[in-house]
Amino acid sequence: MTKTAMPSPEAIKVWARLMRVSRQLIEQGEEALKDSGLPPLAWYDVLHELAEAGEGGLRPFQLTERTLFAQYNISRLLARLEADGLVEKLKVADDGRGQTIRISAKGRETRRRMWAVYGRSITELVGHKLSADELSTVSALLGRLRLPPAMD
Amino acid sequence: MTKTAMPSPEAIKVWARLMRVSRQLIEQGEEALKDSGLPPLAWYDVLHELAEAGEGGLRPFQLTERTLFAQYNISRLLARLEADGLVEKLKVADDGRGQTIRISAKGRETRRRMWAVYGRSITELVGHKLSADELSTVSALLGRLRLPPAMD
DNA sequence: AGATTATAGATGCAATTGCATCAAGCTTGA
């Protein structure tokens, strides 16, 4: 059993700023989307993953892993997305429990419109605040905080 | 009217990692607190601000500003904290609408115990992953993403 | 095979959040 020490002042500062900046980013993103009459960020996250996955789609449990949303949250979010016609649920052949989720044309379109709005927030709150070099530095260091660490 | 361009790939990467890392940090913090039978992170944030404010306490609207929680959220959170005896609501002399919130001894003790648990998560997820220099670099750059920017 | 354990996804119920709005007290300005 190894003792875990309390965080250094430097670590605390990183944590505090990480919390504050991410909260801002979320808040302003949600606000911008709402002002444009678009769905909340959580929908974007899922549509984004599904769009990247392409025609093959993804299983709900894969979405759970990638987005870090809880299982029951994904389950209900997908129900709402399906009700809105943004995704389709397909039976999967080799596993009777499972299903595959595929983004629909309407889903892609919604995602595109959300990105147009949300991307602007990112530019304002992130892109315009730091140089390209600084952005690379931050993302490299944040990559090492990720679980699992990003290796680029 | 100035056009806002879409974010560069570097900005997107920073945003994506920021979101992921902060989500992890929150999730693991919440989990650690729950496992120890302690209240959720939101309580910590408020107790922390109140502890820093000292005997003078803070007005609810000041908490709203500092924590970035919505006004109605603070209102109800304070009701729960008061019900648990962690804070006291005091009438404020010069403004009949307002109140001052002051942390109680029990509140300080709860905060202390939460920090013992939460701090460990921060050490594991942040402190142990980067050197002191790297931590300083990240916090300086994140400071510039803050609104308003931190000036240190 | 049959029993046991694990995994995928859904869901009832309680707690929390978001939204809209309210009540009460301040402030301003004609």
Place this chain on the structure above:
DNA sequence: TCAAGCTTGATGCAATTGCATCTATAATCT
């Protein structure tokens, strides 16, 4: 001074989240 408007904080109601648990199917073990 008093009407109009602003600020502080609370709250009813709907939507979402968290928790625990459930059903169904797969995988493993004897």
